[in-house]
Amino acid sequence: MKNGNKTQYALLGALSIEPMSGYEIQKMMAGSTNHFWTESNGQIYPTLQQLTKLKEVSCKESYVGAKPRKIYTITKKGMQKLQQWLLQDVVIHPARNELLLKLFYGQNVPPKVSIAHIKAHELRCIRALALYKDIAKTLEKMVKLKQRPVYFLLTVKAGVSLVKTELAWCKDAIKLINKYT
Amino acid sequence: MKNGNKTQYALLGALSIEPMSGYEIQKMMAGSTNHFWTESNGQIYPTLQQLTKLKEVSCKESYVGAKPRKIYTITKKGMQKLQQWLLQDVVIHPARNELLLKLFYGQNVPPKVSIAHIKAHELRCIRALALYKDIAKTLEKMVKLKQRPVYFLLTVKAGVSLVKTELAWCKDAIKLINKYT
DNA sequence: CATAGCATGTAAACAGTTACATGATTAT
């Protein structure tokens, strides 16, 4: 596990909130970080084992009936590693947007094809926006009551405003295609 | 080379504009698709060889002095493959945003750390915006004169509006942190 | 008793970057 591996930091971060099992980390991420970070279980389980070996997390098995659950807790060493990473400059890694790639080469197909791609994207955005707005509203109240740190709210707000911008761009883009093809 | 490999489509698309060498494809992408798509030379050269084997591009060596340059041209077969891909629904692959990940776990470090990350992002955005705006202005004129398809303009406009939104979000985010920590 | 969800894990295949290697050409 090299230093560039970000899965480890995502997991340490999750465990900095509270002790969790691998499965719970997955569910937690699905409901909160999914729009800017995902991890597959093929990454989560091996990485948790590696972090255990490095003593950056500790593992306690608890049983619900005969069913074992491994609850991981971040250690002091793990916490220090997480903090050290948080202090470092953000590393930008190039984005890949398949929609924009297809539109860029849209000249090779009829305009209605590109318009259909944009309309499909509009739908995805509308769905995402509804989701984020609910989460943002709830978080906003909790932040004001100091029941939750402001940091979660920031990321949701980023999601909301970016999706709104994309929606406006979709409308604009369709108009442009209709006008100039 | 499986069907999911998108590098091949990015290259076929590039060659649908005009015949180019691998090096020129790289340069072209650096100046136009970089904000939504990049390819490294470790991907470009092998993929061009595979596409040649599949007869989706043809290769002609030209010499500038003793220096060989391989100019690739898209074939009918390659064009059909590109079009078929353009017709297919856009496949969304999960985004990864390290800035938002670090902010999400910002509770573990002093607020000034998160604010510094956001300010660094602001700088990146300002630089990107200046770049995109120039390109957008030029393209806009060319589109109106029908000297260039509208599709390039769409992707730059997406870049401009997203970066503007990010800039506004940065200001908002810093205010929120200052208020609630 | 079947099905969905809980829970953990592995292996294979694929994707992608980085560093290295090579050598010509152009500009200073």
Add this chain to the structure above:
DNA sequence: ATAATCATGTAACTGTTTACATGCTATG
């Protein structure tokens, strides 16, 4: 001369997803 850039390519490493395998538990 020497540095930068043009130009092509390979190999090693790392990262990531997908599909598979396993088996328990709760619900209708």
